[in-house]
Each structure stands twice: as structure tokens, then as C-alpha cells.
Amino acid sequence: MSHTLVDYDDVDPVGGGLHLLRDALDCSNLGVSVLDVEAGWSGKPHDHADDGQEEVYVLVEGAATATVEGEEVSLSAGDALRVDSEATRRIDAEDDSLFVVAGAP
Structure with a gap:
């Protein structure tokens, strides 16, 4: 198949609101996630030094x-x-917030 369609709400969130879509979309070289969180949510500090993944948060x-x-x-x-x-x-959400996060090595 030349495409894959996924509704992020159909992917169970981790960490309180992070929907990891890589597996659902069958992406091998691109990490795509949706972060849908309420005001006051705080993510854990992290890096991607081990996997070399640069990220863009929109x-x-x-x-x-x-x-x-x-x-x-x-x-x-x-x-x-x-x-x-x-x-x-x-990331610390000041308001209810919706991000699209993309990462690739």
C-alpha cells in the first residue's frame, strides 16, 4: 500500500498525552507523534543522544x-x-496544548 491513515486518538497515549505514531504509520525512518496535554502538564527532561534523533516541535x-x-x-x-x-x-504546557512532534536521525 502506498499510504497509511491513522487517527491519533486511536493510538494509546504514553506519559499523559503523547501519542507515538511511528509504529501505527509503519514509519521506519521518521518519528511522528502528537502531544495533546492539559494546562500544567510537564514532560520529563530527555535527549536523543543515543539514537541521534533531531526533533521538531510544532x-x-x-x-x-x-x-x-x-x-x-x-x-x-x-x-x-x-x-x-x-x-x-x-516541555511545560501553560494552556491546554496540542503539538505535532517529528524526529529523524
Whole structure:
């Protein structure tokens, strides 16, 4: 088949709102996720140094702060943030927020 269609609500979330779509979409080289969280949600600090995955966070709705290597970056709807694989990052939702997250080595 030349395409795959998935509704992210059909993929069980992990970590309180992260819908990992890679397996559902059968993507081998591209990680795609939807992060759908309520105001006050905080992600765990992490990096992707082991897998070399650079990530782009696109905030579709809401407001959030990303902390990248200790630097706070304010995000509002429409913003896209690229983060190097080695950089430690954490997302904190200030409002109910919806992100699309894409990552690739």
C-alpha cells in the first residue's frame, strides 16, 4: 500500500498525552507523534543522544515553554522549535496544548 491513515486518538497515549505514531504509520525512518496535554502538564527532561534523533516541535494550539539545555523558550500556537539530538529538553504546557512532534536521525 502506498499510504497509511491513522487517527491519533486511536493510538494509546504514553506519559499523559503523547501519542507515538511511528509504529501505527509503519514509519521506519521518521518519528511522528502528537502531544495533546492539559494546562500544567510537564514532560520529563530527555535527549536523543543515543539514537541521534533531531526533533521538531510544532505547537498547533495552546501555549507552552520548552526548556532546552537550561534555556527557556516560550512557544505560542504556530511556533516550530527544532532541537538537536544531544540537547536535553522538557516541555511545560501553560494552556491546554496540542503539538505535532517529528524526529529523524
